[in-house]
Amino acid sequence: MNTPRKLKVATTSLAGCFGCHMSLLDIDERILDLLQLVEFDRSPITDIKHCSACDIGIIEGGVCNAENVHVLREFRANCKILVAMGACAVNGGLPAQRNHLQLHEILTAVYATEGGLASGVQIPNDPELPLPLNQVHPIHEVVKVDYFLPGCPPSADAIWKFLTDLIAGRTPHLGHGLIHYD
Amino acid sequence: MSDQTFTLDDQEIPFAPGQSVMQAALDAGVFVPHLCYHPEFRPHGSCKLCTVKINGRPATSCTTPAAAGLNVESNTPEILDKRRTLLQMLLVEGNHFCPSCEKSGHCKLQALGYELGVMTPHFNLIYPDRPVDASHPDVLLDFNRCILCELCIRASAEVDKKNVFSLSGRGITKHLIVNAESGRLADTDFALTDKAAQVCPVGVILPKKQGFSIPIGRRRYDAASMSAHVDEFKPTAKVQEERP
Ligand code: SF4
Ligand code: SF4
Ligand code: FES
Numbered sequence A: 001m002n003t004p005r006k007l008k009v010a011t012t013s014l015a016g017c018f019g020c021h022m023s024l025l026d027i028d029e030r031i032l033d034l035l036q037l038v039e040f041d042r043s044p045i046t047d048i049k050h051c052s053a054c055d056i057g058i059i060e061g062g063v064c065n066a067e068n069v070h071v072l073r074e075f076r077a078n079c080k081i082l083v084a085m086g087a088c089a090v091n092g093g094l095p096a097q098r099n100h101l102q103l104h105e106i107l108t109a110v111y112a113t114e115g116g117l118a119s120g121v122q123i124p125n126d127p128e129l130p131l132p133l134n135q136v137h138p139i140h141e142v143v144k145v146d147y148f149l150p151g152c153p154p155s156a157d158a159i160w161k162f163l164t165d166l167i168a169g170r171t172p173h174l175g176h177g178l179i180h181y182d
Numbered sequence B: 001m002s003d004q005t006f007t008l009d010d011q012e013i014p015f016a017p018g019q020s021v022m023q024a025a026l027d028a029g030v031f032v033p034h035l036c037y038h039p040e041f042r043p044h045g046s047c048k049l050c051t052v053k054i055n056g057r058p059a060t061s062c063t064t065p066a067a068a069g070l071n072v073e074s075n076t077p078e079i080l081d082k083r084r085t086l087l088q089m090l091l092v093e094g095n096h097f098c099p100s101c102e103k104s105g106h107c108k109l110q111a112l113g114y115e116l117g118v119m120t121p122h123f124n125l126i127y128p129d130r131p132v133d134a135s136h137p138d139v140l141l142d143f144n145r146c147i148l149c150e151l152c153i154r155a156s157a158e159v160d161k162k163n164v165f166s167l168s169g170r171g172i173t174k175h176l177i178v179n180a181e182s183g184r185l186a187d188t189d190f191a192l193t194d195k196a197a198q199v200c201p202v203g204v205i206l207p208k209k210q211g212f213s214i215p216i217g218r219r220r221y222d223a224a225s226m227s228a229h230v231d232e233f234k235p236t237a238k239v240q241e242e243r244p
Helices: A019-025 A030-037 A066-078 A087-091 A094-098 A103-113 A156-167 B021-027 B077-093 B108-116 B151-159 B227-233
Strands: A007-013 A038-040 A054-060 A063-065 A079-085 A132-137 A147-149 B005-008 B011-014 B051-054 B057-060 B071-073 B139-141 B165-168 B175-178 B205-207
Touching (some): A007 A066, A019 A054, A019 A156, A030 A156, A054 A066, A054 A087, A063 A066, A066 A079, A079 A156, A087 A094, A094 A132, A103 A132, A147 A156, B005 B021, B011 B021, B051 B077, B151 B165
Parallel strands (some): A007 A054, A054 A079, A079 A147
Antiparallel strands (some): A063 A132, B051 B057, B139 B205
């Protein structure tokens, strides 16, 4: 029998808390149905480190440092459809709550003036560490995004409805009870 | 009620003399999205969410008097699209981080976003820097969410006779201020029982010590969309106050 090709899906978490990925796993046994329709490429679920050509890329989290920008661009270059999943990817979310503060003030407060760290600790300055951006940005300010799935996190049912619509070739429609900003 | 009518999306809407298009529609049980309209106050016409097309021309339904024979378009793809854009502009102008907002689930801005399917703020976010005012013992002001609807200003001036709030500045710098030399709410005679403490459609004027007494997910607009609450917005409605 001629079964349709599985769609290739890549996922990543940028400036997010992995809550959206947890919510994705929260679809429970429906993940078995999902795996009939898709295979995962780069994703925390597979631990594949780089994207190959994919049908759908799902981004959790906004952009808070230089590495986030590179990963986001890699996804955009490789994915036919790019999805912003969750409040942080959609509008910056919790990490963007630092946006009205000066970056050096935050780093100084965390690493120099707050109590609780060993004496002599300094603001990390290892070339291996990605440089933080001055402000956290939602991903649509950096690349073109095709679909948005708000929620903090979006519920498993919202993710399921969204993905099944998308995989079936429909414009995802959540409707009352599934669309949430909180 | 007179026997005069106008047409709203192919439905005949009766109206009483002096009613606005919005009032007549709500009275007939037809929801028109709105943020600055409140049944107990004179129309304000600032949020533009209630925009319809009247005889082919865009107009705010809350300020346009009903008249016999008008052809009003409200629930059309074109108008819905414009309303979504208005909501997106309001969302990027402020800081609307709903997960930490006590008003979430009771908020009309959010409820309209859900109702109209606003999935993204679309524009670049401004992330304004507006310090909160926690000086008052009973009420917190989080200016980051103000949509400048002036309902608190109107309520404080017209009902409470206290004039606690004003707008200051022009254009994008326009913002809500507290009428006290210090600018602090604690230095006014504002009280939790004021009408002005109860009319904010979003999460600016928040009573303290009751933030999450109703859990997220079980609040007014979680249970049913804003249009399902149409009866609360009728001109004659005894309004359920906008408490979180
Ligand atoms: S005021 Fe409304 S839209 Fe803004 S953060 Fe609060 S719940 Fe969200
Ligand atoms: S504080 Fe609330 S009621 Fe007052 S102008 Fe702002 S949004 Fe309107
Ligand atoms: S409700 Fe008519 S302009 Fe705001």
